[in-house]
Amino acid sequence: MILTRYFLRELLISTFVITGILMMIVVSARLVVHLNKAVMGIIPPEAVFYTIVYNSPSFLQLILPLGFYISILLVYGRMHSENEMTVLYATGFGPKEVFKITTVPVAVMMVLIGFLSMWLAPTAADKLDTYYQQQQQESEFSFITPGRFNAIGKSKVSYAETLSTDRTEMQKVFMADGNSLILADSGRQYVNPETGSRYLELTNGRRFSGSAGQKELQTMAFDSYSVKIAEESSVAKKARKEAISTATLIKSDNRHHKASLHYRIGLFLLVPIIVIMAFPLSHVAPRKGRYGKVLPAIILYMVYYTTLITARKWMEQGVTPMWLGLWWLHSIFLGIGLLLMYLPVVQAKFASRKRLKALKLKDSVHA
Numbered sequence: 001m002i003l004t005r006y007f008l009r010e011l012l013i014s015t016f017v018i019t020g021i022l023m024m025i026v027v028s029a030r031l032v033v034h035l036n037k038a039v040m041g042i043i044p045p046e047a048v049f050y051t052i053v054y055n056s057p058s059f060l061q062l063i064l065p066l067g068f069y070i071s072i073l074l075v076y077g078r079m080h081s082e083n084e085m086t087v088l089y090a091t092g093f094g095p096k097e098v099f100k101i102t103t104v105p106v107a108v109m110m111v112l113i114g115f116l117s118m119w120l121a122p123t124a125a126d127k128l129d130t131y132y133q134q135q136q137q138e139s140e141f142s143f144i145t146p147g148r149f150n151a152i153g154k155s156k157v158s159y160a161e162t163l164s165t166d167r168t169e170m171q172k173v174f175m176a177d178g179n180s181l182i183l184a185d186s187g188r189q190y191v192n193p194e195t196g197s198r199y200l201e202l203t204n205g206r207r208f209s210g211s212a213g214q215k216e217l218q219t220m221a222f223d224s225y226s227v228k229i230a231e232e233s234s235v236a237k238k239a240r241k242e243a244i245s246t247a248t249l250i251k252s253d254n255r256h257h258k259a260s261l262h263y264r265i266g267l268f269l270l271v272p273i274i275v276i277m278a279f280p281l282s283h284v285a286p287r288k289g290r291y292g293k294v295l296p297a298i299i300l301y302m303v304y305y306t307t308l309i310t311a312r313k314w315m316e317q318g319v320t321p322m323w324l325g326l327w328w329l330h331s332i333f334l335g336i337g338l339l340l341m342y343l344p345v346v347q348a349k350f351a352s353r354k355r356l357k358a359l360k361l362k363d364s365v366h367a
Contacts (some may be wrong), residue, residue, distance in 0.1 A: 002095065007101045010075045011068075015105070018074075019060075019067030026059050027052060043367060047131070054128035059244065061116035062068050062305075067257060068109050069274045071300055072102070073294050076282035109270045117264040125245035131280055140322045146170075156229070160187070160199075177227060180209040189229070199227040255322060261314040262326040266308050274301060275338030304333050309315050 025176045031052055036047045076098075079085045086096070146163045161172035175182040185206030193199055200224045210217040241260075247259040281297040311329045320328075 002103050003088075004104070007107060011071055011102070011105050012108075014075050015064075015068045015070035015109075018070050019064050019250060022063045023056075023059060023065055025081070026063060027056070030059070050128065050131050052075055054124040054131070054239075057121040057124045061113055061121050064109065064113055064116070065270050065274060066266070066301065068105070069278050070294070070298070073277040073282045073297050074276060074291075076080050076279070077244065077284050077291065080282065101277065102275060106272055107277050110268060111272060114318075117267040122243060122245055126241050126245070128239040130241040156227070158187075173205070175202070175227065179211055181206050182225070182227070184225070190218045199226045200229050201226050204341070255318065256316050258322050258325070259312050262315065263308070263312045266311045266312075266326050266330065270304070270308070273330060273334050273337055276334065277301075277340060280337075280340040286308070300336075306367065 031048070034048045034051050038048050067207070076085070085098070089095070109304055125149060146160050148159055149159050149240035151157060155210045157176045158170070159174040160170035170187045171185065173182070173187040175184075175187075182202060182205060186204070187202045188199050189198060189200055203223065205222060205225065206226065207220045207222065208217045209220075244257065244260065246261065249264075252290045277300060278297060281293045281300075284292055307329060308326065311320065311326050315326065317320070
């Protein structure tokens with residue numbers, strides 16, 4: 001029981017310290033990116049804070065497994081280099097017992113990451129998507145001054161005689177859109193829920209279109225006419241994509257939805273597989289550098305995660321069949337982990353057999 005508490009304390013403290021450091025680095029880097037987008041006008045300045053806060057669960061679900069993986073490498077590597085593991089093995093507390101203790105924090109991490117990937121991250125993304133839609137609804141009309149010409153969207157000019165008190169509807173609207181002129185009684189902005197693009201819906205008006213040098217204009221009367229103001233920003237598009245609940249993904253037959261579901265399950269399955277890989281890689285010879293295998297181990301982890309992202313894209317594009325999912329990838333890295341774990345045991349058995357054969361041969365020669 002004392003050893004169990006010792007291992008758990010060392011692993012969990014190390015995990016949360018490393019995760020905290022990595023989280024600060026990632027959040028700082030993303031903050032710089034979003035501030036640049038705010039300066040460029042891609043997102044409103046006030047949206048930077050909400051973007052970081054609502055994206056934090058998504059960051060954490062990726063950083064926490066890496067923090068746990070590195071903590072196993074560092075903690076067990078230190079215990080090997082300082083002969084703590086050697087003493088434990090000599091007392092009968094072997095690698096199997098150490099691995100059994102490790103399964104406890106593994107279970108804790110699986111629950112945390114499952115909670116993050118299956119519920120908290122999609123819920124936060126849904127909140128962010130709702131916030132972006134509200135900002136999009138308000139962003140264009142907040143700069144419109146009634147009785148003056150105003151730029152709306154990237155290449156359009158509008159004029160509204162009056163604006164409603166809640167600044168959501170224009171009356172007596174004039175709009176210049178390229179070679180077209182539009183006159184309408186009223187106009188209201190809305191966001192397409194499927195594409196996230198912003199539109200101005202004009203009612204009861206006429207559209208005049210023509211080209212330079214032509215005397216005649218084409219005239220069209222309409223009861224309702226929609227003009228696209230702006231495309232959805234990349235940040236908002238990503239939030240909308242990740243905002244789909246896990247329950248919806250399970251019920252859907254859409255290829256993109258199934259790929260997202262397999263990706264979320266993959267983050268959950270990532271934990272036990274990387275532990276199987278980290279356990280043998282943490283073994284270093286006594287009195288040797290405890291960090292000797294850390295870099296190769298981190299490279300192996302990065303290959304696993306980047307391949308997981310690539311495999312998700314392949315599934316979305318139809319390169320891999322839906323029934324195969326991402327299971328093939330987890331099977332490959334599970335095989336690599338088992339190979340790393342049991343290869344030294346097999347090599348030791350073969351070496352022992354060779355020594356026995358050599359001794360028998362030597363005894364037979366002397367006889």
